[in-house]
Amino acid sequence: MTDQLRGELVLRVNGADRVVSLDNRVTLLDALREHLGLTGTKKGCDHGQCGACTVLLDGQRANSCLLLAVAVDGREVTTVEGLADGDDLHPLQRAFIAHDGFQCGYCTPGQICSALGMLAEAKEGLPSWAGGDLDGIAPADLDDDEIRERMSGNLCRCGAYAGIVAAVREVAGG
Amino acid sequence: MRAFRYARASDPGAAATLVAGTPDAAYLGGGTNLVDLMKLGVLRPGLLVDVSGLPYDVVEHRPDGSVLIGGAVRNARLALDEGIRRRYPAVARAVLAGASGQIRSQATVAGNLLQRTRCPYFQNISTPCNKREPGSGCSAIPGAHRDLAVIGTSDSCVASHPSDLAVALAAHDAVVQVRRPDGIERLVPIHDLHRLPGDTPWIETVLEPGDLITGVQLPAPPDGALATYRKVRDRWSYAFAVVSVAAVLRRDAGGRLDEVRLALGGVAPKPWRLWATERLLTGTDPGDDEVRAATRAAFADARPLPDNAFKIDLAAGLVAAVLRVPDGAGR
Numbered sequence: 092m093t094d095q096l097r098g099e100l101v102l103r104v105n106g107a108d109r110v111v112s113l114d115n116r117v118t119l120l121d122a123l124r125e126h127l128g129l130t131g132t133k134k135g136c137d138h139g140q141c142g143a144c145t146v147l148l149d150g151q152r153a154n155s156c157l158l159l160a161v162a163v164d165g166r167e168v169t170t171v172e173g174l175a176d177g178d179d180l181h182p183l184q185r186a187f188i189a190h191d192g193f194q195c196g197y198c199t200p201g202q203i204c205s206a207l208g209m210l211a212e213a214k215e216g217l218p219s220w221a222g223g224d225l226d227g228i229a230p231a232d233l234d235d236d237e238i239r240e241r242m243s244g245n246l247c248r249c250g251a252y253a254g255i256v257a258a259v260r261e262v263a264g265g
Numbered sequence: 266m267r268a269f270r271y272a273r274a275s276d277p278g279a280a281a282t283l284v285a286g287t288p289d290a291a292y293l294g295g296g297t298n299l300v301d302l303m304k305l306g307v308l309r310p311g312l313l314v315d316v317s318g319l320p321y322d323v324v325e326h327r328p329d330g331s332v333l334i335g336g337a338v339r340n341a342r343l344a345l346d347e348g349i350r351r352r353y354p355a356v357a358r359a360v361l362a363g364a365s366g367q368i369r370s371q372a373t374v375a376g377n378l379l380q381r382t383r384c385p386y387f388q389n390i391s392t393p394c395n396k397r398e399p400g401s402g403c404s405a406i407p408g409a410h411r412d413l414a415v416i417g418t419s420d421s422c423v424a425s426h427p428s429d430l431a432v433a434l435a436a437h438d439a440v441v442q443v444r445r446p447d448g449i450e451r452l453v454p455i456h457d458l459h460r461l462p463g464d465t466p467w468i469e470t471v472l473e474p475g476d477l478i479t480g481v482q483l484p485a486p487p488d489g490a491l492a493t494y495r496k497v498r499d500r501w502s503y504a505f506a507v508v509s510v511a512a513v514l515r516r517d518a519g520g521r522l523d524e525v526r527l528a529l530g531g532v533a534p535k536p537w538r539l540w541a542t543e544r545l546l547t548g549t550d551p552g553d554d555e556v557r558a559a560t561r562a563a564f565a566d567a568r569p570l571p572d573n574a575f576k577i578d579l580a581a582g583l584v585a586a587v588l589r590v591p592d593g594a595g596r
Contacts, residue, residue, distance in 0.1 A: 151370040220361040225350040243502035244365025
């Protein structure tokens with residue numbers, strides 16, 4: 092493989108294995124959108140600053156624009172397309188609708204994947220810079236400052252932050 | 266982006282041989298900085314050797330009270346570790362102060378130490394930069410240097426080191442564990458890992474080709490000491506430090522400081538220990554003015570530029586604030 096500038100790899104996305112042949116330069120983001128037809132994950136800045144491309148990699152949040160597809164060969168990728176159960180939306184998706192957590196909607200898939208990863212981190216006990224101590228905090232006890240701090244890797248140019256925070260808080264408390 | 270070959274390392278020996286024997290090879294960890302710089306055309310490796318799967322992903326608390334943090338440990342995993350939170354709160358806080366949730370989940374400890382400056386000219390291939398293109402000149406000195414270094418700089422380069430974690434590790438006298446290509450382990454005090462720019466700003470560390478950071482050793486913290494990390498930045502979250510400080514402090518029964526370790530971020534090309542300040546403050550119970558003066562004393566050799574000279578006063582105020590409330594929440 093080391094003599095090759097491209098290679099065949101298995102992308103395990105939303106529980107399904109897809110074999111693709113890709114140039115080593117292709118990011119996970121471009122592989123999802125251009126090669127697997129999964130356009131729910133969005134390209135914003137393409138430099139890890141805006142969070143629009145956020146997916147879960149083995150359950151952890153990641154900017155898919157900063158991951159090389161070849162480096163995630165065989166690992167578990169979850170995108171926004173993998174959250175709903177048929178027409179039955181994920182609670183975070185329902186909450187974003189109920190709380191007007193978007194205007195144009197471009198950042199929304201990244202916001203939702205990020206929130207999902209963030210709530211898992213909190214459940215595991217990861218503290219944040221917003222906390223007074225380092226004890227961590229249960230998802231249900233996350234206040235607005237905690238949510239804003241933990242979600243700071245996701246920008247919303249429409250400024251729907253009030254709705255985003257409310258949606259995340261509702262699901263965290265649920 | 267230049268086309269490159271990719272290899273996933275299954276053992277460190279093979280990885281090191283590959284990297285040491287290939288002039289344009291680079292190790293790949295979490296990739297959060299490297300992949301970005303490759304997209305920008307700043308870095309153009311011909312071979313990436315992915316070491317993120319090597320078994321250096323454990324935080325090991327040792328019987329002697331020290332800790333070995335594996336080089337491949339992800340930043341978020343480090344901040345989650347209970348022993349780190351309890352015994353090295355400055356380290357946990359520094360991790361949590363840096364980057365975003367997404368980046369902390371992927372970025373590794375070794376990669377954090379080796380991340381590159383965010384000097385805007387280093388990251389922009391259309392502008393001269395001695396670090397990126399030796400001999401081309403420094404655009405920052407006559408240009409936008411407000412966020413860059415004030416001490417340890419040279420006429421060639423004023424880039425600042427962007428890490429938060431490295432600052433806390435410096436305050437704890439961490440030792441970087443390096444595996445050489447011949448398999449021999451080399452221990453590098455964190456104070457000696459990064460080099461100052463001088464006339465060769467493109468040489469940033471003492472590492473040789475193929476050297477791999479396998480871990481960071483943290484000595485047991487001094488009994489009864491408090492440690493914290495504070496960071497001043499232009500926005501509340503997801504921003505690099507204008508100035509940050511990591512402190513390990515202990516007072517004797519009379520209230521005098523008998524242990525003082527201070528390291529600054531945002532002011533230098535490497536995490537910057539305030540050795541002079543520590544000497545001046547040890548054995549005293551200093552007031553605000555004395556702390557500020559002692560901090561300024563450590564900047565005697567500073568080379569501030571018009572738009573970043575304010576960092577020296579800011580550092581003095583920040584150190585004074587930390588000494589007032591050393592166990593505070595860090596912000």
